[in-house]
Amino acid sequence: MSPRALRVDDALSLLPDLEDLLPLRAALAAGSRPDETRAWAASAAYATLDTRLVDAAALAARVPELVEETRARVEAVYRAVAEAVAAAARGDDAGAARALVAAGEAEEAAGRLDAAEEYFERAREQGRRPRDRSAEGLALRRLGRVARARGELERALELYRAGYEVAEAQRDHDGLVVACQGLGNVYMERGAWEAAGEWYERGLRLVGAGASRELWQLESNLSAATRRAGRLEESAAWLARAEATLAASGDTEGAAYVLNARGLLRAARGDLQGAEEDYRQALAAADTATQRVPVLNNLAECLLLRGRAADAVEALRVAERDALSHHLLHRLIHVYRGLGEVARQRGDEDGFVFFEQALELCATPDRSRLEWAITQEEYGRFEAAMGRREEARARLALALEIYLELDTPVEAARARDALAALPAEPAPGEASHGDRPTEKPE
Numbered sequence: 139m140s141p142r143a144l145r146v147d148d149a150l151s152l153l154p155d156l157e158d159l160l161p162l163r164a165a166l167a168a169g170s171r172p173d174e175t176r177a178w179a180a181s182a183a184y185a186t187l188d189t190r191l192v193d194a195a196a197l198a199a200r201v202p203e204l205v206e207e208t209r210a211r212v213e214a215v216y217r218a219v220a221e222a223v224a225a226a227a228r229g230d231d232a233g234a235a236r237a238l239v240a241a242g243e244a245e246e247a248a249g250r251l252d253a254a255e256e257y258f259e260r261a262r263e264q265g266r267r268p269r270d271r272s273a274e275g276l277a278l279r280r281l282g283r284v285a286r287a288r289g290e291l292e293r294a295l296e297l298y299r300a301g302y303e304v305a306e307a308q309r310d311h312d313g314l315v316v317a318c319q320g321l322g323n324v325y326m327e328r329g330a331w332e333a334a335g336e337w338y339e340r341g342l343r344l345v346g347a348g349a350s351r352e353l354w355q356l357e358s359n360l361s362a363a364t365r366r367a368g369r370l371e372e373s374a375a376w377l378a379r380a381e382a383t384l385a386a387s388g389d390t391e392g393a394a395y396v397l398n399a400r401g402l403l404r405a406a407r408g409d410l411q412g413a414e415e416d417y418r419q420a421l422a423a424a425d426t427a428t429q430r431v432p433v434l435n436n437l438a439e440c441l442l443l444r445g446r447a448a449d450a451v452e453a454l455r456v457a458e459r460d461a462l463s464h465h466l467l468h469r470l471i472h473v474y475r476g477l478g479e480v481a482r483q484r485g486d487e488d489g490f491v492f493f494e495q496a497l498e499l500c501a502t503p504d505r506s507r508l509e510w511a512i513t514q515e516e517y518g519r520f521e522a523a524m525g526r527r528e529e530a531r532a533r534l535a536l537a538l539e540i541y542l543e544l545d546t547p548v549e550a551a552r553a554r555d556a557l558a559a560l561p562a563e564p565a566p567g568e569a570s571h572g573d574r575p576t577e578k579p580e
Contacts, residue, residue: 275304289506329548
């Protein structure tokens, strides 16, 4: 039987949607290659993850490495569980709970959120028993982090608040700071900038004197919250404090983060050239793909606003390459939304493929309903720009429904405005293209 080129989407369709196969799915995508038969064709401009070709030999060669990574994870989990059992046998319920948290953290680091949640829930139950309930607070904060990763923002708030209350009752200073940071982060994702800032400031009062990572992160987050609220001078002051704290702390890993924040502030002020310079400095300072890919997305947005669509596409394709090679598939959602926005501005109807790919990536085991809704909203704006009002209205309505469920007021207001801007009826003779929007995730 003669070999044939196998696309990533066809290969992934062979695999059941199981957490156990997450490393294999990521490796399959990371080892894929562009379709050379499309390299000089117009269709190459619309290439996405699904249209790349699988390198079966490369995947097979990586199996021993993947097996070793899985073995190491399973060993870490089993050792943590064994420690939990031993601690319980000693009557150390708090120690048992902390060991279960460690097991959950090993699963969480591997992207196995369902398994991580199970361990954190067991730790939460075990941590209620002893007089020292700080382990219960830790488990609650970890559960909040998982809920946030899934886009379950209301549940994340409840869990972080519960974790804060336990830490307060236990006089767990470090736990209080983490809870404040977590609550601020969730409120940021909800678009509640003032509430986010209040929690970051509360954390700032608790973090104590002396330059530390926790301090510059809170100061930087306060800069972001005040920037999003439109208080740009206040944002600049917080960012200056974060930069000074970072320099004093010697935490070199934070340089790319703070430079990226400076770029966002300059962009908010309308200084796109300065923002581009900051983003490029952030890229030079970035040590990991996890740092680089978000900066590349911001750089692409900046370049697009400057009218440099070709340069924006180049930045997005570099982000795509980095995300693929380092197994950051969730980052591709932002990359493909960016490419879709380029297509919208160019009036390119074929750009719908980028939004379709982004929606597929949202439908992963660790999917975020918020990311799914944002993708539907931006897809709806694309449909409207292409004159497909019925499809635009359906997608924007689905996005609004999720925003209301998640209680994200800024996004909900934005979707309402976009819906209101659409004509009540399709234009005479308007054709309907494409399929009905993807149903909302469970």
